[in-house]
Amino acid sequence: MLKRTRSTISIMAATALIAALSACDKRQAAVEEKGPAEKAGKQLDQAAARAGEELNKAAEKAGKGLQEMGQKLQNEAQEAKKKE
Numbered sequence: 001m002l003k004r005t006r007s008t009i010s011i012m013a014a015t016a017l018i019a020a021l022s023a024c025d026k027r028q029a030a031v032e033e034k035g036p037a038e039k040a041g042k043q044l045d046q047a048a049a050r051a052g053e054e055l056n057k058a059a060e061k062a063g064k065g066l067q068e069m070g071q072k073l074q075n076e077a078q079e080a081k082k083k084e
Contacts, residue, residue, distance in 0.1 A: 034042070
């Protein structure tokens with residue numbers, strides 16, 4: 001009779017332990033999932049990064065245009081000096 005009681009208690013304890021561990025796993029999975037605010041924040045970060053890249057490209061293009069314009073002005077100034 002005592003062995004049956006111990007076996008029953010052991011089985012109940014193991015069942016309780018398994019249930020507790022599975023509940024912890026569910027909580028952990030819920031923590032790892034991203035909520036709507038986190039997803040929106042990530043999308044905003046990605047959009048900002050893309051916008052930054054586009055701004056860099058536009059700035060490079062404008063810089064090259066300014067360099068070309070400066071070179072043309074220098075050439076024209078030299079030509080004007082030669083004519084004097």
